Amino acid sequence: APTTSFNSFHDYKFVEQDDYNIGQMGRRWFGHRFYFENARTFNFSFPNLVNSSPLKFKIYVAASAESTTNMEIAINNNPIGNLSLPSVEYGILGTQNIYETSFSSSSDDISVDMIYNNNGNPSASAYLDYISIEAERSLIGNGQQFQFKNNSMPQLSGVGEFNLSNASEIDEVWEITDPYNPTFYSNTENSAEFSFKTNLGRLKLYQALALSNTFSPILLPNASVSNQDVKGTVFLNPQGQFEDLDYLIIAPQLLSSQAERLANINRSKNNLNVKVITLESIYAEFSSGMQDISAIRNLVKYVYDNASSANNRLRYLCLFGDASFDYKDRTANNTNITPSWLSTSSFNLTTSFISDDFFGMMDPTEGSMISGDKLDLAVGRILAETPQRASEMVDKIESYYSSEAFGNWRNNFLLISDDVDKISDRYLQETTDQIAEDVKQSKPFINVEKIHADTYAQETSSGGSRYPQVNKAIFDALEVGAIVVNYFGHGGEDGLAQERIFDKINAQELTNPNKLSCFVTVTCEYTKFDNPLRVTAGEFLYWNKKGGAIGLITTTRQIFISVGIQFNTTLSQYLFDFENSQTMSMAEALRLTKNDPAVTNNSQRRLVFFIGDPAMKIPLAAPDIIATKINNEDITTTITPLQALSPAKIEGFVSDDQGNILNSYNGTLTATIYDKNIQRTTLGNDGTFFNGQLITMDYEALGEVLFRGQASVENGEFEINFIVPRDIVIPVGNGKISFYSKTDVPLSDQRGYNFDIKIGGVNLDAPEDNSCPNIELYMNDDSFVSGGITNENPTLIAKLYDENGINTSSGVGHDIVALIDGDETNPYILNDYYIADLDSYQSGTLSYPLRNLSPGQHTLSLKAWDVYNNGCTKEIQFTVFDQNESLELTNVLNYPNPFINYTEFWFNHNSLGVLDVSIQIFTISGKLIKTINSQTNGSGTTSSMSRNITWDGRDDFGAKIGKGVYVYKLNVKSPLTGLKSEKIEKLVVL
Numbered sequence: 001a002p003t004t005s006f007n008s009f010h011d012y013k014f015v016e017q018d019d020y021n022i023g024q025m026g027r028r029w030f031g032h033r034f035y036f037e038n039a040r041t042f043n044f045s046f047p048n049l050v051n052s053s054p055l056k057f058k059i060y061v062a063a064s065a066e067s068t069t070n071m072e073i074a075i076n077n078n079p080i081g082n083l084s085l086p087s088v089e090y091g092i093l094g095t096q097n098i099y100e101t102s103f104s105s106s107s108d109d110i111s112v113d114m115i116y117n118n119n120g121n122p123s124a125s126a127y128l129d130y131i132s133i134e135a136e137r138s139l140i141g142n143g144q145q146f147q148f149k150n151n152s153m154p155q156l157s158g159v160g161e162f163n164l165s166n167a168s169e170i171d172e173v174w175e176i177t178d179p180y181n182p183t184f185y186s187n188t189e190n191s192a193e194f195s196f197k198t199n200l201g202r203l204k205l206y207q208a209l210a211l212s213n214t215f216s217p218i219l220l221p222n223a224s225v226s227n228q229d230v231k232g233t234v235f236l237n238p239q240g241q242f243e244d245l246d247y248l249i250i251a252p253q254l255l256s257s258q259a260e261r262l263a264n265i266n267r268s269k270n271n272l273n274v275k276v277i278t279l280e281s282i283y284a285e286f287s288s289g290m291q292d293i294s295a296i297r298n299l300v301k302y303v304y305d306n307a308s309s310a311n312n313r314l315r316y317l318c319l320f321g322d323a324s325f326d327y328k329d330r331t332a333n334n335t336n337i338t339p340s341w342l343s344t345s346s347f348n349l350t351t352s353f354i355s356d357d358f359f360g361m362m363d364p365t366e367g368s369m370i371s372g373d374k375l376d377l378a379v380g381r382i383l384a385e386t387p388q389r390a391s392e393m394v395d396k397i398e399s400y401y402s403s404e405a406f407g408n409w410r411n412n413f414l415l416i417s418d419d420v421d422k423i424s425d426r427y428l429q430e431t432t433d434q435i436a437e438d439v440k441q442s443k444p445f446i447n448v449e450k451i452h453a454d455t456y457a458q459e460t461s462s463g464g465s466r467y468p469q470v471n472k473a474i475f476d477a478l479e480v481g482a483i484v485v486n487y488f489g490h491g492g493e494d495g496l497a498q499e500r501i502f503d504k505i506n507a508q509e510l511t512n513p514n515k516l517s518c519f520v521t522v523t524c525e526y527t528k529f530d531n532p533l534r535v536t537a538g539e540f541l542y543w544n545k546k547g548g549a550i551g552l553i554t555t556t557r558q559i560f561i562s563v564g565i566q567f568n569t570t571l572s573q574y575l576f577d578f579e580n581s582q583t584m585s586m587a588e589a590l591r592l593t594k595n596d597p598a599v600t601n602n603s604q605r606r607l608v609f610f611i612g613d614p615a616m617k618i619p620l621a622a623p624d625i626i627a628t629k630i631n632n633e634d635i636t637t638t639i640t641p642l643q644a645l646s647p648a649k650i651e652g653f654v655s656d657d658q659g660n661i662l663n664s665y666n667g668t669l670t671a672t673i674y675d676k677n678i679q680r681t682t683l684g685n686d687g688t689f690f691n692g693q694l695i696t697m698d699y700e701a702l703g704e705v706l707f708r709g710q711a712s713v714e715n716g717e718f719e720i721n722f723i724v725p726r727d728i729v730i731p732v733g734n735g736k737i738s739f740y741s742k743t744d745v746p747l748s749d750q751r752g753y754n755f756d757i758k759i760g761g762v763n764l765d766a767p768e769d770n771s772c773p774n775i776e777l778y779m780n781d782d783s784f785v786s787g788g789i790t791n792e793n794p795t796l797i798a799k800l801y802d803e804n805g806i807n808t809s810s811g812v813g814h815d816i817v818a819l820i821d822g823d824e825t826n827p828y829i830l831n832d833y834y835i836a837d838l839d840s841y842q843s844g845t846l847s848y849p850l851r852n853l854s855p856g857q858h859t860l861s862l863k864a865w866d867v868y869n870n871g872c873t874k875e876i877q878f879t880v881f882d883q884n885e886s887l888e889l890t891n892v893l894n895y896p897n898p899f900i901n902y903t904e905f906w907f908n909h910n911s912l913g914v915l916d917v918s919i920q921i922f923t924i925s926g927k928l929i930k931t932i933n934s935q936t937n938g939s940g941t942t943s944s945m946s947r948n949i950t951w952d953g954r955d956d957f958g959a960k961i962g963k964g965v966y967v968y969k970l971n972v973k974s975p976l977t978g979l980k981s982e983k984i985e986k987l988v989v990l
Contacts, residue, residue, distance in 0.1 A: 001159075002160055003156070003157070003159055004160040004161070005160070005163055006161065006163065007138060007163050008050050008053075008136050008137060008150070009139050009148035010134060010137075010151045011134070011148070012133070013044045013046070013135075014132050016031060016131075017030075018030070018330070019032075022062060022064050022094040022127060023094055023346050023347050023349075023352060024325055024534075025093075025325050025346055025354070025528075026344060026346025026352040027327075027343070027344050028347075029330075030062055030128060031130070033126070033127055034114070034116035034126040035124075038118070040128075041113050042112045043111050044109070044111075044112070044133055045108055046108050047108055047137065047140075049135055049136070049137055050137060051105065053136035054104050055103055055104070056100070056134040057102065057112075058099070058130075059073060059083075059099050059128075059132075060097075061083055061097055061114075061126055061127065061128055062094050062096040062129060062347075063085035063094065063095055063116075063124065063125065064094045064125050065087055065088065065119075066087055066088060068086055068119065069116065069117060069118050070085060070116075071114060071117070072114070072115040072116075073112070075103055075111070075112055078103075083097040083099050091558055092349075094347040112133075138165075139165065140166045141165070141168075141170045141210075143169045143210055143213065145207060145209050145213050147176075147205060147206065147207050147208075149205045153200055153201070157201055159197055159198070159200065161195055161198075162195065162198070163193065165192065165193055169213075170210055171186070172211075173209070174206065174209060175204055175206055176205050228284060228285060229285075230277060230281050230282065230285045230299065231285065231299075231302055234299075235306070244273065245274070245314050246272040246273045246314065246316060247263075247272045247273070247315065247317075247614075248275055248316070249262060249263055249277070249320050250282065250317070250318070251279065251321060252278060252320075254337070255320055258384070258387060258390035258391050258394050260276050262613060265397060265401070266613070270617075277299065285299075286298050286299055291339060293358065297367060301362055304362045304376065314377060315377065315588075316378050316585070316587070316615045317360055317377045317378070317379045317614060318381070318614050319356055319381045320382045320384070321338030321381075322336075322384060323336060323338060324339075325531060327339060331533065333532055335385045338381075340354050340358070341354065341359075343355075349558040350560070350604070353557045354556055354557075355606040355607075356380075357594070359377075360375045360379040360591070361373045362376040371603050375595055377591070378585055378610075378615070379591070379610065379614055380551070380614030380616075383529055383611055389543065393543075396516060396545075400516055400550050400616070400619070404514045405619070407670075407740070408738070409481025409483070409515045410619050411740055412480070412483065413448050413449070413484050414484070414485045415432050415448065415488075416432070416452075416453070416485070416502075417432035417454075418453055418487075418497045418498075419499070420682075421490070421688065422688060423688060423695070425489075425688070426690065426695045426697070427565055431564075431565045432450070432452070433450065433452070435486065435568065435569060435572045444753055445623075445752065446576075447736075447738050450699065451474060452699065453467050453470045453489075453499070454685055456470045456683075457469065458499070458683075464499070465498070465685075465686075466500065467497075467501050470499075470501045471506065474502050474506075476833075477832075478510055478515075479511060479512050479848075481512060482517050483518065484517060484518050484618065485518070485519045486568070487521050487522070488522045488564060488568050491521065491523030491526050491537075493526070493528055493536040493537065496523060507544060507548065508544060510541070510546070510548055511849040512546075516549065516550035517550065518552070519541060519549040519551070519554065520554075520572075522567060523564075524557070524559060525557055526538045527554040527555065538552055538611070542612075549611075550612060551611060551612025552609070553586065553608060553610055554608065562601070563601045566598055566599045566601075569598075571593040574589035574596075577589075586610060586612065586614075587614035594608070621751035622657075623657055623751060623752065624655045625653075625654050625669070625739035625750050625752025626653055627651070627739070629649075630642070630651075630757060631647075635650075635754065635756045641760045641761055642758065642759045642760075643762055643763040644724055644726045644762045645725075646723070646763035646766065647721065647722075648707075648720075648721065648723070648724055649719060650719070650721075652739070652752075653716045654713055655716075661716045666712075666715065667713045668710055668838060669712075670709070670740045670741070671739055672707070672737070673705070673707045673737055674704065674705060674736040674737075675704045675705075675728050675729055676729055676734065676759060676760075677700050677701065677702060679698065679700055680698070680700075681696055681697065682699075683696065702736070705831065705832065706724060706728060706735070706808070706809050707722040707805070707808070707841065709837075709844070710839070711838070712839055718741075723805045723841065724763075724867070725808075725811070726868055727807060727810070727869065731760050732761055733758070735755075735757045736755055737753060737754040737757055738753055739751060740752075769804050769870065770868075771803070771866075772866060772871055772872035773800050773864050773865070773871075773872050774800070775864055775872055776798065776874070777798055777876040779797070779878050780794050780795050784797075786875075786877050787877045787879070790879070791976055791977065792851075792853050792881075793852065795847055796846075796847070796848045797846070797847050798848075798864070798874075799843070800834070801843040802842060802866040802870075803842055804868060805836070806834060806864055806867070807864075807865040807866055807869065815831055815865075816829070816831050816863070817863050818863075821859055828850075830862075833846040833848045853880045854880065855880050855881065855882035856880060858878055858880060859875055859876070859877050860875065860876050862874055862875075881977050887909065887911060887973075888910045889908070889970065889972060889981045891906065892907040892985050893907070894906070894985070897988060898987075898988035899953065899989065900953065900990050901952050902950065902951075902952060903953070904947050904949065905951070907970060907972075908946075911972075914975060915936050916933075917932075917934045917936055917949060917972050918970075918971040919931070919932040919951075919969070920971070921951075921966055922968070923967075924967065929955040929961060930954070932949060934948070936949070963990060965986055966986065966988075966989065969983075
């Protein structure tokens with residue numbers, strides 16, 4: 001006999017919609033919004049309610065408001081609660097509250113009224129997460145299937161009996177507590193009263209089935225699944241043999257062709273065994289075809305766990321595609337291409353984060369994203385939402401390995417620090433400077449450039465405080481090139497620093513092709529890529545097709561200064577932790593940093609991503625280049641300094657890692673000679689005091705460049721000659737020589753340095769020189785003629801010559817300076833862009849990319865000085881084409897018309913430059929029979945007539961066409977502006 005009878009069950013009703021993500025981050029979504037409409041009513045029905053049993057009520061609401069607001073709750077017109085919703089604050093984008101209570105009802109129908117009080121804040125909004133009501137109902141059938149359970153079962157023992165009344169239409173009751181192993185009870189007699197017994201002691205879930213009320217499955221489109229075996233084939237090479245994998249790329253089918261391009265690059269350049277697996281095949285095999293980030297991780301873990309040995313395990317994982325906070329495509333233009341892990345915290349910029357670490361933690365107990373989990377793989381992500389974007393990003397990666405990307409910029413490391421807006425900000429510049437000094441000591445061949453913002457004059461504008469000279473210094477340093485760019489300071493989605501020293505517009509304008517940097521941005525939200533509604537500065541920097549970043553070690557949320565100090569310091573140690581030129585990949589350096597106990601805030605480690613190819617390494621040249629003599633004396637023992645205006649000859653050789661000369665080496669060497677280091681002090685622009693003292697910082701900067709030139713390396717040996725500029729720092733001290741050499745067969749590069757060189761004093765016997773340099777100016781290329789047309793971003797080219805060489809040492813008033821339209825308030829200092837020609841110190845070239853010039857006529861003047869400080873100025877005129885002006889074609893005709901075997905195509909146009917012209921000739925039925933491609937020049941007025949394109953009346957195969965009427969289409973494009981225009985006319989052949 002049963003010990004307990006059940007005539008009732010516990011039912012649940014919910015209101016929950018997922019329409020709004022308040023912070024546009026994390027997994028929490030909300031439904032009904034209370035804004036203009038501040039009151040709503042929700043109705044629930046519980047047929048056959050057990051009136052003696054109280055109902056359990058729970059509600060969860062959230063708000064985004066700058067002041068405290070509240071939500072009034074009433075049930076069946078009886079007020080039951082008033083939920084206070086605190087105001088948002090910096091870093092907190094929403095607040096929440098939850099309310100629970102019990103109530104009784106004499107009616108089966110329940111109404112819940114909600115009224116939002118914004119307390120006079122018109123921009124405030126509240127959101128309903130969910131309402132849940134639990135009620136006890138009599139176990140009475142209604143001719144339909146339904147679920148039921150009784151919550152008292154776990155607390156009872158023995159045998160219980162469920163008694164269903166009005167059950168004649170209930171054919172079966174299934175126990176579905178374990179949905180994979182259901183049991184069922186049949187109402188074979190279709191009795192009105194139906195009972196079944198069950199063991200008590202645990203909660204069980206049942207489904208009453210009425211066969212007259214069953215559901216029919218719907219066949220989804222594209223429901224067919226091709227045969228596949230990812231697990232069985234992932235380790236097989238093209239010959240069907242087992243091979244361990246080094247590198248796994250996960251990409252959707254949409255981007256798989258570009259993912260395969262990336263795989264091929266790493267196979268050929270890094271000798272890695274790479275496999276591309278599509279998301280669709282992973283979902284089909286690991287999650288029944290449904291999107292599931294755990295399926296991705298399970299595939300990765302399968303590959304990791306099934307290597308032939310621990311030493312041959314997977315090392316790199318690339319998630320190829322953009323990601324979004326919206327897994328379900330509720331957001332317009334969503335970018336949920338290759339999903340990432342999102343935290344449940346969704347309001348707080350420091351605790352709500354996105355992380356790809358989830359996919360790279362391989363230990364059996366890991367994957368729950370607890371703070372102690374460690375990364376086992378170097379993980380990177382290619383941010384691309386379309387095949388076009390993916391192609392552009394892989395193009396950049398491919399260019400990173402090209403011959404054009406080899407250059408002396410590979411010896412440079414750039415560090416940028418924020419200024420001191422508050423006391424704790426002093427650690428920003430101090431930490432940055434210490435990182436610079438550590439790298440200088442451990443890797444002396446690297447040329448460390450520091451841009452401490454507080455060293456420059458701060459200016460006030462309508463938009464707030466600004467550092468225009470810092471912005472220019474950053475642009476110049478990036479365009480000269482640096483393997484790593486490290487910024488430490490405040491920032492956000494729009495750029496670096498409160499003063500906007502480098503913003504998202506700058507990130508798009510940057511022009512540094514073949515000098516692509518790894519950007520380390522330890523700042524807040526710089527690359528918060530998971531919000532498709534707002535593109536960040538970091539994304540623009542990465543997507544820049546003219547240069548920008550090759551990879552970013554970057555933050556997606558707010559990071560504390562204390563964590564930033566630990567993280568940045570530790571990361572720099574790993575980035576530059578290498579023997580000779582054997583560096584670890586950028587993503588591997590990030591992995592080790594995240595696992596390092598020196599970074600104590602475990603959860604904030606997850607905020608940092610590597611954007612880019614996780615197998616890509618910093619492109620350091622191999623050692624060594626050794627200087628042996630200076631002016632025919634042993635450079636290690638000579639005490640004779642290089643004096644101002646004295647000739648200098650530096651000799652040396654390219655060596656192997658044992659110091660032996662490479663006799664077979666032939667290439668081109670670049671040598672940069674630096675004066676003594678410079679002592680500088682920051683200005684304390686923001687007037688921040690600590691212990692009664694204005695916060696400033698003394699630091700040491702790299703000396704001025706005295707000479708940068710090129711020499712041929714023949715059979716491993718080289719010789720550099722130059723005249724020491726007058727503008728050196730006179731006291732004698734040690735300077736620096738930085739060497740870089742490249743050879744094309746095989747393509748490789750070498751590096752070297754020397755601190756033995758002594759610089760100082762003046763050569764009193766120097767010959768007299770009163771002649772200034774010769775200057776030739778061009779725009780874009782050396783065929784440019786003054787007065788010509790350019791786009792809005794032309795490249796200035798200057799060819800300079802002087803018998804004693806050009807001064808690049810930044811003496812007071814002796815810089816290479818360009819002015820546009822005589823604007824002396826905005827000079828262009830071009831010293832760093834000048835390099836002497838091969839095997840010459842007398843001639844050289846500078847190329848400088850100008851940006852965002854206004855349409856119309858301009859005059860550019862350039863002043864350069866020789867090493868004796870003789871200066872000359874040269875001017876060039878040019879016209880910037882108006883990008884908004886259309887390309888107009890008028891008076892389109894062919895003459896003669898009709899014709900027999902000769903006609904000319906004429907048209908007027910308003911272009912200022914070369915035009916690409918295509919004429920396509922069709923039959924009346926639309927068959928293309930002839931295409932003529934040509935070019936024409938324009939004078940810039942609508943009276944400019946082009947008449948240099950002719951036709952003999954023959955088709956593309958040389959055959960004479962028949963008599964009759966034909967149609968021709970004239971297509972004209974300006975290569976300079978990208979503008980296009982077309983016209984269609986008729987011609988007659990006799």
